[in-house]
Amino acid sequence: MSLNKNKILIYFTLFFCSLTFSQVKEKDSSKTEQLKEVVIIGESNVMSVSKKLFTVGTINNKDIANVAGNNLADVLFNSLNITINPDSSDGRSTISLFGLDGQYVKILVDGIPVVSDNGLGNNIDITQINIDDVERVEIVEGSMGVLYGDNAVAGVINIITKRGLKDNGWELQFSLQEETVGNEFEIFDRGRHIQNFRATNQVNEKLSYSIGASRNDFAGFYNGYKGKNYVNIQDGTVINDSLRGTEWNPKEQITVSANVDLDLGKHNLFYKLQYFNEELDIFNRIVNGRYQNGVLNPTAVDENYSTNRWVNNLNISGPLIGVTKYNFSFSYQNQKRNYKEFVYNILEKRTQSVETDAESQSSEVWYSKAFVNNIIPKSNLFNLQLGYEFTHQKGFDAIATGSYSSDVVENTITNYELFGIAEFQPLSKLSINPGARFTHSSQFNNHLIWSLSSTYDFSDKLKLKAVVGSAYRAPNFEELFYYFVDSNHNVRGNPELQPEDGISVFVNLKDNFRISKEGFLNSNFTFFYINLEDAIASITTEDEDGRILFTQDNIDYSKRIGFTLDNSFIYKNWNIGLGATYLGITNAINKSIDNDSDYLWSLNLQTSLTYNIEKWNTSISSQLKYTGKTQGVFNNTNGELFIGETDAFTWLNASIRTEFTPKISATLGARNLLDVVNINTGTSAGAHSTSTATTRLIGYGRSYFLKLTYNLNF
Template sequence: MSLNKCKGFLITSLFICAIGHAQENNTMEKDSISMQNLNEVVVTGESQVMSLSKKLFAVGVLDQRDIAKVAGNNLADILNYNLNITVTPDPSTGRSTISMFGLDGQYVKVLIDGIPMASDNGMGNNIDITQINLEDVERIEIVEGSMGVLYGDNAVAGVINIVTKRGLDHAKWQLQLSVQEETVGDEYEWFDKGRHIQNAKLSHQLSERTSISIGGSRNDFAGFYNGYKGKNYVNIQDNAVVNDGLRGMEWNPKEQFTAFGNLNTGLGKHSIFYKFQYYDETVAVYNRNVNGRLNSDTGMVEPTALDENFDTQRVMNNLNISGPLKGQTIYNLSFSQQTQKRYYQQYVYNILQRGIESYTADNLSQSSEIWYSKGFVGNMIPKSDFFNLQLGYEFTHQTGFDAIATGEYSNDVVENTLENYDFFGVADFNVSDRFSIFPGVRYTNNSQFGNKLIWSLSSTYDITDTFKVKAIFGSAFRAPNFEELFFYFVDSNHNVQGNPNLNPEDGISIFLNLEHKFRLGESSMLKTAFKSYYFDIKDKIASVVTTDEEDRNLFTFDNVDYSKILGFSLENSLMMDRWQLSLGATYLGESTAIDESQVSNSDYLWSFNLQSSVGYTIPSINTTLSTQLKYNGRTQVVLNDSGGPVIGQTDDFTWMDASVRTNITKNFNITLGARNIFDIVRVNASDVPSGAHGSSVSSSRLFGNGRSYFLKLLYNLNFN
C-alpha cells in the first residue's frame, strides 16, 4: 500500500525535524517539572469546590504527570498501579471493570466533576473504565471506604472522581495535538493491528474568568489476536469446514471516539461550569465458530459466521454553579442530563467473499436517560468555631430498558423507571484546634426498595502539623442491579428469574488512617501513611435455588451471603531532588459466607499486594525516566460447589511499565515506553465461573495482552 510508505516517510522526517529542533532549544526550559512535583504534595487543592472533601477523607490523587508517564488514554491505562485497585478486563465484551478491596465494580462509584456517570444500566457504578477518556482530565481522585452519606448508593468500596481541566495558566490560546502508536503484545500494523490514538484539544482564555475548551480523542484498538487468526480465517478440508476454534480474536477490537467541550465562567461572585461530552464506541465480536453449510447447487462449501457489533453512544451535559449564599455560607448546585444508547447488530459474514450476507438483528438493545441534580449548602454557621453544618439533596430520575441484562429470552423488555430522592447533612464539631468530629446522615427514598438511612462518623486528630490521624466510620449500600431484579429465562428445562423484591446490600466500613510527613531538606520530603480498614457487607445478593408456586425449581437471586474484609496497608512516597520514589504494600483478608442459612463460614483468605514506582528527572535534557511495578498477590475466593464450599484462586502476577518522556522543545515532547514488561497474558485461575452447563470451564483468567511498546508524540502550542 502506497499510503503506508508515505506514512513511514512522514514519521521519519518528523523525527529528524524534531531532533534538529531539540538541539537548538534544550536550554530553554528550566526545572519546572521538579518544582511542580513539590507543589502537588503540599497543596491540597481545597479551592476546587467539586473535588472530594479532603477534610473528611484521605484522598489519593493521580495527576497529569502520572497520566503522562504511562501515556494513559483512558482510565484503565493508569489504575492498574493503584495499590488497592485491580482492573479486570473482559476480552469478549471489551469492558474493563475495577475492583477495590476485592469488591467488584458494582461497589465503586465513578464521578465526573462530582456527578455520577451513566453506566450500562445504572448510575455511577459498574463503569467500563476504558470508556473514560483522559484527554481533558486535570486529575483523578480516589477515596477509599464507604462514602454513602456524601455520594449515595453503591459508594461502598470507594469513590473515583475525575476532575476536568479548566482554564489556562499562561496564554490566551492553547492547541494540543498528539498521536500515539502502540503495539498490542507483539502485534502491530499500520491499520489492522495494534492501538492507534489521536487527540486534539483547543483551549481559549476569553477573559480572566472565562475560558472554553473543545477537543476530541480517537482510540482505535485493533484487537489482540494472540494466536487466533482473525475474521477472514476458515479451515476447509475436503470441501468441509473444520471448526478448530481459531477464527476471531482473543480480545475483540474496539474503536472509541470522544468529543468534549467545556465552558468555565463567572457571574459576579458565582462560578459557572458547563461540560459537554459525546462518546461513541464500536466493539466487533467475531464468532469463533464457522457455519460450513454446502451450497446445494454447486456442492461447494460456503463458510459463514454469525458476527456481532455493539455500538454504544453516550451524551453528557453537566452544569455546576457555586458561590456564596450569604456571607461566608456557600452553595453548590449541579445538574446533569445523560443518555446512553447501545445498538446491537448481528449479521451473517461470508468468509470467502469477505462481505455481509444479511443482518439477523439490528436494533436498539439498551437505552437509558438520566436526570440528576445535587446541591448543598456548606459553612452554614461561619461565625462558630466549634460547630458547622452542611446540608444537601440529591435527586436521580432514570428511565430505560436493557434487553440483554433482562435476558435474551425475555418476552417483555419493559421500560423501567427508577427514582431516588436523597437528603443528607454533615456536621462539624471542632472540639479543639487539632481534633474534629464529623457526624453525617443521609436519608434515601428509592422507588424500587423504599427508604434507607445511611450514616457516617469521621474524625480527624492532628497530633502535629505533619502527623495526622483520621478515623472514618461509614455506611453505604449497593442497590440490586438490573439483571438481579429483572432477568427472565423460562422454558421446559430452565426457570431463571430475577427477584424484584431484592433489598440493597448493606455495607459498613471502618478506616483508620495515620499520615506523617517528614521534611528531609530543602527539596526533599517523605510521606508515610498507614491504613487499616474493615468492611462488613450484609445481605449480599447471590443466586439461589428455590421453588415457585407450581413447585418447580426456580433459579433466582436473594440476599443471602455476607462478607467481611480486613486489611492493612503502608504507603510511602519520597521526593528527593530529581528522584520520586514510592513503595507500598497491602495485606487484605476476606471472609465470605455463602448462603448464611448454611454453615459455611470461611476463615479470612489473605492476599498481598505490593506497589512501587521510581521516577528520575534529568533537567539538562528535559527528560523524565519512570518505572512502576505492582505485584498482585494470589487471591482466593470461596465458591459454592455441589459438594459444598470450595476455595478457588487466581495466581499471583506482576505488572511493570517503564517510560522515557522528553521535552524536545518547549512545545513538543515524546514519550516512549513499554507496558506489561513481564508479558502477562493469562494467569492460572481455578475460580473462573463456568458456563450454565459447565461446558466452558476455563482454568485461567485473561489480564493483559502481553508486553507492549508505545510511542506518543505531543505537540503543545501556547500563543496569545
C-alpha cells in the same frame, strides 16, 4: 509488519539503562510532584472531595502523561488497592477495590456519577472513560454513602476536568499514539491506534471554552487465532478448527467533548457536553460451509454491539450569603446499546444478511445534587453542611447469555435523598464531623446511613484521621429486572432484592520528614475494616413451574480487614513510592450452614520510580505492582455458589518521556513487561463447596507504545 518482541525489549532496556546511568548526577530544579491530598480552596475546587472528611489520593496530569494514559484503565492499574478486571468477550474492564468489584465503587466526573449499562456511577467500563481532558483523578477509600449515596461502599473515584488556561489566548494540542498488543502490530490492522485533538480558548479572565475529540482503535488480541476473514478449506470442504476470530474482541471508541467555564461576578458556571460511541465486534468461531449454485460460500453468524452515550453536566457554585457557599449540579445522561446479528460472507468480505438489528439496552438518567456549606460561619465551635440528591433512572437490558431477547420490560427507579454533615471543633487541633443521609426510593425500603469522621493534628506534619461510616449497594437493573425465558433459558432478576448494607472503619496516621536539605519522606499508615451484610449473589432455585431458575438473592456477609503502609520519598531528581497492603477477606454464603472459611490473607505491593533529567527535559519512570490472592464467591459448572480464590500476579510498566522542544514531546514505554496473560481463579477455599478451577484472561502480554504530542500556544 510484525514486531519482534524480544528485540524491542532489549532495545528498550538498553535505552532505559543508558539514560539512567549517564544522567545520575543531573539536578532538576523542579521537583517531581508526589501523591498528595486535595484541599478545597475557593471556587475552582468545589468539585473535589474534601480532605477534611477523607484521605484523598491523587493521580495528577503528569502521572497520566508519564504512562501515556488514554482511558481510566490506563492510569488506575498502579493504584495500590485497585485491581483492573478485564473481560475479553465483551471488552469491558471494571475495577475492584479491596476485592470488592465495581458495584461497590462509585465513579464520578466533576462530582457527578457516570451513567453505565447497569445504573449510575457503579460497575463502569473504565475503558470507556476518556481522560485526555482530565486535570487529575482523586481516589478515596472507605464507605462514603453520606456524601455520595448508594454504591459508595468501598470508595469513590472522582475525575476532575481541565478548566481554562493560565493566560489569555489559545492552546491547540494534537497527539498520536501507536501501541502493540502483545507482539502484534500492523498499521491499521493490528495493535492499538489512538489520535487526540483538543483546543482551548481563554477568552478573558472570566470566560474559557474548549472542544476535543479522541479515537481509540483497539484491533483485538489474536493470540493464535486467525482473524475475521479466516476460513480453513480442505478438498472443497470447510474444516471448523475454531481458529476464526480473536482472543480479545476488537473495538473502536470515539469521544467528542466540549465545555464552557464562566465566572459571573463571584459565581461560577461550568457546563460539559460529551458524546461517546463504541463499536464492539464479535466473530463467531464456527464457520458454515454452504454451497450456493455449486460454489462453496462459507459464512459465519457474527455480532456487533454499538454503544452511544450523551452526557450533559452543569455545575453552578458561589457565595450564598457572606462566606456561606452553595454548590448546585444538574445532569442529563442517556446511553443506548444496539445489538446486531448478521451473516458475514468470509470470501466476499461483506455482510450477506442481517438477522437481528434492535436496541438491546437503554439507560436514561436525570440527576441533581446541591449542598450549602459553612452555614454557621460565626461560630468557632460548630458548623453545618446540608444538601439534597435526586436521581431518576429509566431503562431496560434485553441481552442474556450472548443472545438477544425481544421480551423487553422498561423499569424506573427514583431516589429522593437528604444529607447533612456537622463540624464540631472543641479544640484547635481536634475536629469531629458526624453526618447522616436519608434515602427514599421507589424500589427499596427507606434507608438511613451515617458517618463519623475525626481529625487530630499532633503537629503541622503528624495528623491522625479516623472515619467510620455506613453505605449501601443498591441492586442494579439487571439484578432486579432481568428476564430471559425460553425453552432453553430461565434467567430472571429478583425484584424483591434489598440493598446490601456496608460499614467501614478507616484509621489513618500520616507524617512527613525532612531527610536532608533536598530530601523528604511522606508516610501514611492506614488500618481498615469493611463489613457487608446481605451481599447479592447469583443463585440456582426453582420457579413456580418447578423449572431450574437462575436468579439473584441476598447472601449473608463478606468481610475485609487489613493494613496499608504507603511511603513517598523525594530526593533531588528522584521520586520513589513504596506501598504495601496486608488484606484479609472472608465470605459466607449462608449463616445457617457452618462455615469454616477463615480470612484469606494476601500481601499487595506497589512501587513507583521517577527520575527527572533537567538537561534533556526528560523523565524516566516505572511502576511495579504485586496483587496477592483474593477470595470471592464463584459459580461452579452446576450454577452452585462456592467460596474460591484468585491467584496472585505481578504487573510492571516503564516509560521515558521527553520534551524535544516546548511544543513537541514524546513518550516511549512498555506495559506488562512480565508478560502476564492468564491467572487461575475459582480454586475452592472452603470445605463445604465444590471447587471449580478456571483460567481468566487478564492481559494481552508485553506491549510497547510511542506517543507524540504537539502543543501550540498563541
